[in-house]
Amino acid sequence: MAVAKLAADYAIQQANRPMGVVILTDRRFEIAVAKSDAMKKIIEQCGHCKVLAVEDVPINEVTETIGPLVNKLNQQFGKQWTHTLAINDVYFDEMNFPLRQIRRPDIRNISAGDGSSKAINRIRGGLSQQIATVAEPLNAQGWQMVDELNRAFAGQPPSGYTTSPILVTRDMLKAIGNRDIDAQLGYQEAYEKIWFNKNR
Structure with missing residues (x-):
């Protein structure tokens, strides 16, 4: 739900005119439906926004279906x-070319989850119509996994800590340069203090 909220809220913030939204989901997966339903609800609460359609597009069929779908949505x-x-x-891996074919450089695309290297490179380069993705802080989660194992081996309870997803935009990527997207979280220093009892 946090991922869905970040994506939908960012779309609303970026819209400087009436916004019409198409939501792409894969109804085979409960988590996908939960995210798309949450985004739909947030967009519907926005006064200058409208959900035009929620399209069920299986992820494994994106390559074949996204071009015809873009044409259909544009006509509709x-x-x-x-x-x-x-x-x-993955939907936006295939969408840029069809949008160019129909001469729609104005459409802005935002992904509620994944943060793939392809998407991050697209956003960093500014050559795609994808303007944001929401990524999990995977490096930080790896360190947390080690910490949770350490706790378990020492007979300690789990930390109960949950990492927050990261909204990845071009401005954010410019600000961090070549560092990992979760580098600014300071998790390495925090865990080293716990593990090695460092006071710094």
């Missing part, structure tokens, strides 16, 4: 369609 909604929200970056 025209300039009302301003933003696309999707439950995974």
Whole structure:
């Protein structure tokens, strides 16, 4: 739900005019449906926003289906369609070329989850219509996994800590340079203090 909220809220913040949203999901997966339903609810609460459609597009069929779908959506909604929200970056791996073919460089795409290297490179380069993705802080989670194992071996209870997802935008990537997207979290120093009793 945090991932869905980050993506939908960012779309609303970026819209400086009436916003028409198409949401892409894969109804085979409960988590995908939960995310797309949450995004739909948030967009519907926005006064200048409208959910145009929620499209069920199986992730494993994206390569074949996204081109015809883009054409269909453009014919159906025209300039009302301003933003696309999707439950995974893979939809936008295939969407840029069809959007160029129909001459719709105005549509902005945001992924509610994944943070794939392809998506991050697209966003960093600014050459794609994908303007954001929401990524899990995987490096930090790896360190947390080690910490939880250490706790278990020492007979201590789990930490109960949950990492927050990260909204990855071009501005954010410019600010961190070549560092990992979770580098600014300071988790390495925090865990080293715990593990090695460092006071710094």
